[in-house]
Amino acid sequence: MSTAVPDHVLRELGRTEGDADSLGLLVRDQDTRRLVLLRALLDAASAAPATVCPPPLLDRLREDWALLEAAERTDRAAVRTVLFHPLAGPWAQRLLGGLTAQAPAGPDLHADLAHLTALAAAAAIRAGVAFESRLIARVGPACLPTLGAVRAGAGPVGLSYRDDELTLRPQDGPELTVRCQPDRTLSSADPRWLPVLMLRAILPGGGPVTLDDVDPYGIDGGGLPRYGLSGTARVGDHERKEWADSWSGVEPLLRLGGDHRLTEAAALLRCVVPLSRPSGSGPDGEGAAHCSGTRREAFGAVLSSKPATAAYFASTLVHELQHTKLAALTALVQLHRADAAERYFAPWRPDPRPFDGLLQGAYSHLALADYWQRFALQARRVTHQDLAWAEHARCREQVGAVLPVLAGSAALTLEGRTVVNEMISVYHRLDDNPSPPGHLARAQAYVSTAKVIWQQRNGSRRAVRSP
Structure with missing residues (x-):
């Protein structure tokens, strides 16, 4: 909805x-969606059969969740720095998919479940909450999200944190100590620590x-x-x-x-x-x-x-x-009701694009056209001006090649049409400061050539193309 x-x-x-x-x-x-997703993980793990989430893994997950809650009671902002870290999103989506697939747990699911330990530990460190735990690397160095990682070889890594000092005990090799600085970054003289x-x-x-x-x-x-x-x-x-x-x-x-x-x-x-x-x-x-x-x-x-x-x-x-x-x-908000068929010409890609991809690409290239034009108008060096005008002209011509398709689509919702209409207004506003003729001619030739190549490569699959 x-x-x-x-x-x-x-x-x-x-x-x-x-x-x-x-x-x-x-x-x-987006932050609210992340919190809902994390809660869905806990519920999915609790509801999963033992073949998917065995009791020892579920117990560990609940321990990690309890550490997260304790850390949040101490410093909510510090914990959310970890939970809202962008790369926690792919992990959460992947783990939720594994927990709801109803397939027996494999090494990947075990590793994804174990990553919650890393997130909880990082959150506790940022919040200054003492804990003891054990970290298992999914691949490569054992990671504490937003803080760093340790090269520890195979096997789990013991963790002990208190009084701004983190002790890591690899299964193979001597332990190392990492200090938590006032800005909550971690540092160590040991080369195994990767901040x-x-x-x-x-x-x-x-x-x-x-x-x-x-x-x-x-x-x-x-x-x-x-x-x-x-x-x-x-x-x-x-x-x-x-x-x-x-x-x-x-x-x-x-x-x-x-x-x-x-x-x-x-x-x-x-x-x-x-x-x-x-x-x-x-x-x-x-x-x-x-x-x-x-x-x-x-x-x-x-x-x-x-x-x-x-x-x-x-x-x-x-x-x-x-x-x-x-x-x-x-x-x-829904911007369009187009299907996902890959049928549209986009001069920034060699393959047919779905309507959503066309909208995304036009939107980003429009912003680039605007950015490079402003850059060119303020640049003092001729070489910088030439670079910026060339980039502006190319991006503007690319957007101009697809805007008619977007504007003419019956798939746009009212909200989507509002967005596209504003994009068109920006596109025409760029005409107030046109690029030098040479740059414009090269950009037009670039887009025309891209279209010919695209048609030769994708003609048999093409259903719709820009005029």
Whole structure:
């Protein structure tokens, strides 16, 4: 059932904008859905037959849940930092599916159940609640979500936390001690401890953004290779400095795109999952050398290979946070009634797209066209202006190729038509500052060529294409 969304919010979001109140509506809804999902996990585990959730696993789950409740009584905000961590979403969806499948429990389900221990431990550490527990790694290092991980080899890892000191006891190897700092980050001189890099807050007073390369649910499942996304990249010390340096330049570059770009990044972005470069990538960090994405079940996460420059980092956030925003909106209100058939031409993809994918892509590319135009108008160096105008022209022509299909669709709901109408208004507003003729001609040729190639490749499957 759709929840009423105020008309002014629909219009703001349709313009790829949104003030703090409008974005807060999306955030609160997503956080509430996460809490409901977590409660559903506990109920599903209790209702599952013993073949799915054996009594020892159910007892352990209830112990973990009790630790979460104790930690929340001490520091609710600290616990919700963990529970609302974007990568807890894919884990929760996966575990709920396993518990309700009625199939005998296998290693994957056991590992997913065990991950609740990691979440509860991380929440207790953040809340300063003493505990004793045992951590079992799903794959790779044993992870404490939002905090870090430990290289511990095979077998469980004993945990003991009190007085801001965490002791980890691997099954093989000596124990190690990790200190909890006043900002609730964990540090250790032992090289087996892998801390999560905290990127500074986008706006003063906001929370830091985690660069999470240790959580096993970062790209788990979801068919991500289909979309050209590579695997999670382990970030070494040298790469950490490169990520941090690039991040330091993002805030002023986002500001070039308007204050609303800073507002949406501060409100929506909670973590960045670093990806390795796509196979066959080149050296410049763009095109085939770069990939990025989002996951509907991981609200607040942007998955990205390392951008070559801060400007591309900023544009990646603009692009991907539109997907985050529109996905959260569609969880609140139905924008269209189209089926999932993949039949539409989209100049940013070689394969036919479903209507929802067409809307998502047009929305994000419209925001990019707006961002790069503002960038071009304020850039001082000619090379920066040329880059920005080229990107603006390409994105604007791509959006123009599909807007008639969206606008002419009978599948749009009233809310969806409001959103699309606002998108059209932004598209025409871009004409107030046209790109230089050379850039426009190249962009038009690019889209025309993409259409010809698409028709040659998909003609026999094509049911609808943009005019």
